[in-house]
Amino acid sequence: MTSPHTHASPSTSRVMQWVVAATLPGLVALISFFGWGYLINVLWCVLVAVVTEAAILRLRKRPVGFFLRDWSAVVTALLLGLALPPFAPWWVSLIAVVSAIVVAKHLYGGLGSNTFNPAMVGYAVVLISFPVAMTTNWATPLELLDSPPGFIATLGHIFGFAGTVPDAFTGATPLDIYKNEIRAELATTLREQPVFGDFVALGWEWVNLAFLGGGLFLIWKRIITWHIPLSFLASLALMSLLFGHDPDQAVPVQMHLLAGATMLCAFFIATDPVSAATSNRGKLWYGAGIGVLLYIIRAWGAYPDAVAFAVLLMNFTVPFIDYYTQPRTYGHSKPKRGLPS
Amino acid sequence: MREVFDFPGGIHPPENKRRSLGEPIRQIPLPEQLIVPLHQHIGEPAEAHVKDGQHVLKGQVLASSGEALSVPVHAPTSGTVRAIAPHAVPHPSGLKDWCVIIEPDGKDQWQELAPCADPDTLTARDLLRRIRNAGIAGLGGAGFPTGFKLQASEKQKIQTLILNGAECEPYITADQSLMQERPGEIVSGLELIARILDPEECLIGIEDNKPEAIAALQEAVKDTRIEVVVVPTKYPSGGEKQLIRLLTGKEVPHNGIPADIGVTCQNVGTAAAVYRAIVHGEPLISRITTLAGGALTREGNVEALIGTPIRHLLAEAGYAPQRAARLIMGGPMMGFNLPSKDVPLVKTSNCIIAGTEKEFPPPPPAQACIRCGMCEQVCPMELLPQQLYWFSRSREYDKAEQFNLFDCIECGACAYVCPSSIPLVQYYQHTKGDIRRQREEQEKSDRARIRFEQRQARLEREKEEKEARRRARAEAAERKRREQEKAQQDANGAVPAPAASGPDLETLTERCDKAREKVESFRQRLSEAREQTPEAVPKLERALEKNEQRLKAAEEALAEAQENQNQAQGETQ
Numbered sequence: 066m067t068s069p070h071t072h073a074s075p076s077t078s079r080v081m082q083w084v085v086a087a088t089l090p091g092l093v094a095l096i097s098f099f100g101w102g103y104l105i106n107v108l109w110c111v112l113v114a115v116v117t118e119a120a121i122l123r124l125r126k127r128p129v130g131f132f133l134r135d136w137s138a139v140v141t142a143l144l145l146g147l148a149l150p151p152f153a154p155w156w157v158s159l160i161a162v163v164s165a166i167v168v169a170k171h172l173y174g175g176l177g178s179n180t181f182n183p184a185m186v187g188y189a190v191v192l193i194s195f196p197v198a199m200t201t202n203w204a205t206p207l208e209l210l211d212s213p214p215g216f217i218a219t220l221g222h223i224f225g226f227a228g229t230v231p232d233a234f235t236g237a238t239p240l241d242i243y244k245n246e247i248r249a250e251l252a253t254t255l256r257e258q259p260v261f262g263d264f265v266a267l268g269w270e271w272v273n274l275a276f277l278g279g280g281l282f283l284i285w286k287r288i289i290t291w292h293i294p295l296s297f298l299a300s301l302a303l304m305s306l307l308f309g310h311d312p313d314q315a316v317p318v319q320m321h322l323l324a325g326a327t328m329l330c331a332f333f334i335a336t337d338p339v340s341a342a343t344s345n346r347g348k349l350w351y352g353a354g355i356g357v358l359l360y361i362i363r364a365w366g367a368y369p370d371a372v373a374f375a376v377l378l379m380n381f382t383v384p385f386i387d388y389y390t391q392p393r394t395y396g397h398s399k400p401k402r403g404l405p406s
Numbered sequence: 407m408r409e410v411f412d413f414p415g416g417i418h419p420p421e422n423k424r425r426s427l428g429e430p431i432r433q434i435p436l437p438e439q440l441i442v443p444l445h446q447h448i449g450e451p452a453e454a455h456v457k458d459g460q461h462v463l464k465g466q467v468l469a470s471s472g473e474a475l476s477v478p479v480h481a482p483t484s485g486t487v488r489a490i491a492p493h494a495v496p497h498p499s500g501l502k503d504w505c506v507i508i509e510p511d512g513k514d515q516w517q518e519l520a521p522c523a524d525p526d527t528l529t530a531r532d533l534l535r536r537i538r539n540a541g542i543a544g545l546g547g548a549g550f551p552t553g554f555k556l557q558a559s560e561k562q563k564i565q566t567l568i569l570n571g572a573e574c575e576p577y578i579t580a581d582q583s584l585m586q587e588r589p590g591e592i593v594s595g596l597e598l599i600a601r602i603l604d605p606e607e608c609l610i611g612i613e614d615n616k617p618e619a620i621a622a623l624q625e626a627v628k629d630t631r632i633e634v635v636v637v638p639t640k641y642p643s644g645g646e647k648q649l650i651r652l653l654t655g656k657e658v659p660h661n662g663i664p665a666d667i668g669v670t671c672q673n674v675g676t677a678a679a680v681y682r683a684i685v686h687g688e689p690l691i692s693r694i695t696t697l698a699g700g701a702l703t704r705e706g707n708v709e710a711l712i713g714t715p716i717r718h719l720l721a722e723a724g725y726a727p728q729r730a731a732r733l734i735m736g737g738p739m740m741g742f743n744l745p746s747k748d749v750p751l752v753k754t755s756n757c758i759i760a761g762t763e764k765e766f767p768p769p770p771p772a773q774a775c776i777r778c779g780m781c782e783q784v785c786p787m788e789l790l791p792q793q794l795y796w797f798s799r800s801r802e803y804d805k806a807e808q809f810n811l812f813d814c815i816e817c818g819a820c821a822y823v824c825p826s827s828i829p830l831v832q833y834y835q836h837t838k839g840d841i842r843r844q845r846e847e848q849e850k851s852d853r854a855r856i857r858f859e860q861r862q863a864r865l866e867r868e869k870e871e872k873e874a875r876r877r878a879r880a881e882a883a884e885r886k887r888r889e890q891e892k893a894q895q896d897a898n899g900a901v902p903a904p905a906a907s908g909p910d911l912e913t914l915t916e917r918c919d920k921a922r923e924k925v926e927s928f929r930q931r932l933s934e935a936r937e938q939t940p941e942a943v944p945k946l947e948r949a950l951e952k953n954e955q956r957l958k959a960a961e962e963a964l965a966e967a968q969e970n971q972n973q974a975q976g977e978t979q
Contacts, residue, residue: 068739070732073420074822079825135773287780343782344793401809405808
């Protein structure tokens, strides 16, 4: 046993639990605006994740209880549950979670050793494999429905035992609608569609603000630092103002920030420490890179939202960023750069 | 007010200092035995000058060394030397080291001292000599020989002399109690050190969690040019590099020492020891140490003789073994576990903690590093501890060095905040050790390679010289032979030897053979031409005739030469 002899910090398990707690406002907002689908998704994903994690830990001959208690599988599953379309069939979520836990995490060596964000690997796998299921199963805001689907009906739809929900319940996201229809219409006419609500996008703005609140809580608890969220949001906003300042041509900046998965990404996905850049300066570059890529794919790519791809692409750059963003150590005149020569 | 700078990172562990400040510094009664290690400082160990069974007086030199980077060791009390033998010493390795074991006679009788009531009469050189002879080594924890440090600083101009009274480690209050109770000794010691270094400014740095010490020192520095600078409480503000940055805004360069930027730093306890050495002539034979921890009923600061067994100190503080879970020398952040209670108090021991299980619970098993970066936020040296950890684990030592592993001061702030409770400092110590070992081996093999190459070059050179000598000898012999021949010829008259002037036998034989071959080839070509190309026959006949004549001439020349040689041989024989 060596120094230091004392220790005072929340454990890694506790850190993960705080992350879970911080997502709850967002989850509540999602459920209240878009129905039970999100809750069912989250619970289903967590169940699958815990079972998968336990099974693979057993296969890898690791102590199951010890590693399950780190709560990392729960966080991964929770993020997937929040990110996947609420009416996505059960097998879509299952494949996403299994890909995340088995492929992205354990095949790379388990918690701490994965190069890519596990939740986003899972998301990308199902987005590419099942594009229809992943784009048509978004929920129409409950406010716009005469008779919103109940818990059992939603459960039945997700697990396929109660036939299908009426088409009215599902649809594309506001980001998707705006992106595709702005070519034919003016912003003012487009915004008359009820999904855009009065403010940015009905329901979504509150969901994003709830995630923003949870994220600020994590910063206050010193579980994450401000670097990635700030540089990510700033670069996304800057890109949007530079290239999409005309709302009759492109998705406006407030929609980029407050519709879709932006805030979930800023505070809960991009900040996954394992797969993100590690130094403070590195985090700034990493977050900014995600913002730029997210805008590029949203504006000029085929996908209406692109958090998964933007994050995964930046995951590739992490070792490079880490070698070039060392802080200047005490007593050195300038920071060292790059690999040892 | 002076500007106080900041350093990045740092932590605020629970201080736990009040508990040992309840009563003033107590004196510890003489133990039955004193164990005085010969190597309590950085540098060369001292060599014992006393013998088994010899009676020594308090303050008498037990051991010293001729080396500059070393300090002598003195008898802490009068008594009899019982042994000079390896004994357990306070070191994390638990290894034994040479100690002089003294049985006190109870009289505590000083040897004759040489006090100096008016140190102003002493020169800087005298002061330095007295400091060296008093065996003073940094009392803050590192134990660097003070005389050596002051002498080294003398060569570079010192602008700022800093006394370190920050004492940022939890539990430890040894310096604090000294500052509260004996501020005069500290200030006098500082003034003496200033006489040696002649700095532009003298500062005493203290954390703001010690208001009584600050007040006492501020009172003591009145009418002097010394300034008491209060710094915010933050671990590790008492680290030399951090305190220098706090007080001056300057940084000790990488691989450099404070004197490089005109700063030198001494512990407040060291300054008091300097005062006692010079004014009272007393060598360093005792120190103030904090006894703390939940397993002691009487926590506090004690002044104890160097060499006092820890067991004795603990007994004096009401040690309850059934409650003790851990025994630490030093603070909870950078101290080390004591392997045994039989080790002695040494010049660098500022604290002994007998902690309960509740105070120091065993660390939970390490979880995976998730690179959360909390360590980075608290690192006072602005390193990336998480990266150093991964490089240490994967043994990518070149990368660990690229990420400045050797700038790590092992303060333990990173491990303190690590949510996965990874023993980070242990990883860094191990990696540093490995790299140092590799460097040594590399140096050794480099030396061996150079030696080998030099040997090869030497052998080569010797061979060439030998060859040159052989050639010279051969030439000399040849010259001699020619001279002899010439002399002989002169004696025989001027008849030139045909063998010597004309072509030799070998060439002639060769010519003969060649001519014969040509004749043969022409004969063959002629016979062929007679059958196939009759028009070429006359030309070939002429050529053959010519060659036959040449062959004949050659044969004649050869025969003549052979005859000449035979004659010559006949003559010499």
